[in-house]
Amino acid sequence: MIIVFRRRATAEDVNEVIKLAESFGVESHMIEGQGRNVIGLVGDTAKIDPLRIKALDNIAEVVRVSAPYKLANRAFHPDNTQIEVRGQIIGGKELAIMAGPCSVEGEEHMVMMAQRMKAAGANFIRGGAFKPRSSPYSFQGLGVKGLEHLVKAREATGLPIVTELMSTEHLDVVVEMADMIQIGARNMQNFDLLKEIGKTKTPILLKRGLTATYEEWLMSAEYIMSEGNPNVILCERGIRTYEPETRNTLDIQAVPVIKQKSHLPIIVDPSHAAGMDWLVAAGARAGVAAGADGLMIETHNEPEKAWSDGQQCLTPDEFADVMAQLSKIAEAVDRTMPEVKEG
Numbered sequence: 001m002i003i004v005f006r007r008r009a010t011a012e013d014v015n016e017v018i019k020l021a022e023s024f025g026v027e028s029h030m031i032e033g034q035g036r037n038v039i040g041l042v043g044d045t046a047k048i049d050p051l052r053i054k055a056l057d058n059i060a061e062v063v064r065v066s067a068p069y070k071l072a073n074r075a076f077h078p079d080n081t082q083i084e085v086r087g088q089i090i091g092g093k094e095l096a097i098m099a100g101p102c103s104v105e106g107e108e109h110m111v112m113m114a115q116r117m118k119a120a121g122a123n124f125i126r127g128g129a130f131k132p133r134s135s136p137y138s139f140q141g142l143g144v145k146g147l148e149h150l151v152k153a154r155e156a157t158g159l160p161i162v163t164e165l166m167s168t169e170h171l172d173v174v175v176e177m178a179d180m181i182q183i184g185a186r187n188m189q190n191f192d193l194l195k196e197i198g199k200t201k202t203p204i205l206l207k208r209g210l211t212a213t214y215e216e217w218l219m220s221a222e223y224i225m226s227e228g229n230p231n232v233i234l235c236e237r238g239i240r241t242y243e244p245e246t247r248n249t250l251d252i253q254a255v256p257v258i259k260q261k262s263h264l265p266i267i268v269d270p271s272h273a274a275g276m277d278w279l280v281a282a283g284a285r286a287g288v289a290a291g292a293d294g295l296m297i298e299t300h301n302e303p304e305k306a307w308s309d310g311q312q313c314l315t316p317d318e319f320a321d322v323m324a325q326l327s328k329i330a331e332a333v334d335r336t337m338p339e340v341k342e343g
């Protein structure tokens with residue numbers, strides 16, 4: 001429920017509404033940048049009669065928000081949210097480009113890949129230490145050792161690291177070592193995991209579930225935010241459709257639709273959508289053209305030898321080529337590519 005006050009409303013008028021909401025066990029959030037007082041009520045607002053609020057002093061409007069997500073809803077936060085990750089802003093003018101191997105494969109390899117990604121213009125590095133594999137017989141990730149290799153890669157490049165967390169068992173160590181936590185498609189509705197990461201302040205990259213609707217996806221963001229962590233970045237990574245030719249179907253419309261419904265940043269992962277290296281560039285270009293705040297791209301120096309997802313990995317040279325293509329598109333949609341930093 002959103003309450004818009006008249007311009008002449010006083011702090012006391014606002015307090016009256018906050019007190020009334022509290023008496024129903026509902027939280028109030030000030031909505032900034034509206035030129036007058038606007039508050040959003042979050043919680044079980046069904047039991048509050050809007051007429052009761054309207055009867056208070058200096059209320060201009062009471063609007064019920066029909067969508068079940070509130071904190072993630074643009075109505076509650078009209079401006080785009082910007083999230084800072086180790087000095088890098090996601091959701092501003094500069095694109096966030098996250099690149100690196102699917103799995104962390106070793107210290108030397110991770111450091112080398114991070115350096116090559118940085119040289120090609122990536123401003124984040126990715127690598128999975130805990131891997132959600134379809135087969136229990138496939139490589140499951142290096143675990144905590146993998147996190148240590150990521151930290152070495154960050155030390156060598158200064159770039160923030162993003163890595164997947166699959167279980168609350170590893171929450172503390174991942175929070176301690178990573179700059180951003182990825183919640184993978186398969187865990188998008190692992191509500192216990194979402195609640196636990198919601199108690200941290202670490203930025204969360206929330207991937208869209210394989211068959212999740214926009215509303216289900218935003219409700220998962222709401223789980224994290226309602227526990228007190230507002231730092232959620234959404235990631236469209238392709239959804240499962242009837243088409244078997246590609247690994248998934250990149251839902252490019254997700255970018256403008258989510259931007260209309262939510263103030264949260266959204267990035268596109270064309271690698272897991274495509275499942276094939278040659279298709280990644282087109283998805284990346286489309287993502288930036290559609291207004292995404294960034295991309296996540298899997299890369300490997302020897303894709304045929306990668307420990308996972310090699311078929312969709314770009315080589316560092318191919319990645320650099322995609323970055324060059326993206327710079328023209330970024331300019332056309334008034335975005336900037338990350339600055340290539342020395343060292």
Ligand code: PEP
Pocket residue numbers: 102128132183184185186207237272
């Ligand atoms: C990954 O990023 O390597 C991954 C497993 O992604 P998703 O959860 O989107 O399949």
Ligand code: MN
Pocket residue numbers: 102103272298308309
């Ligand atoms: Mn992968």
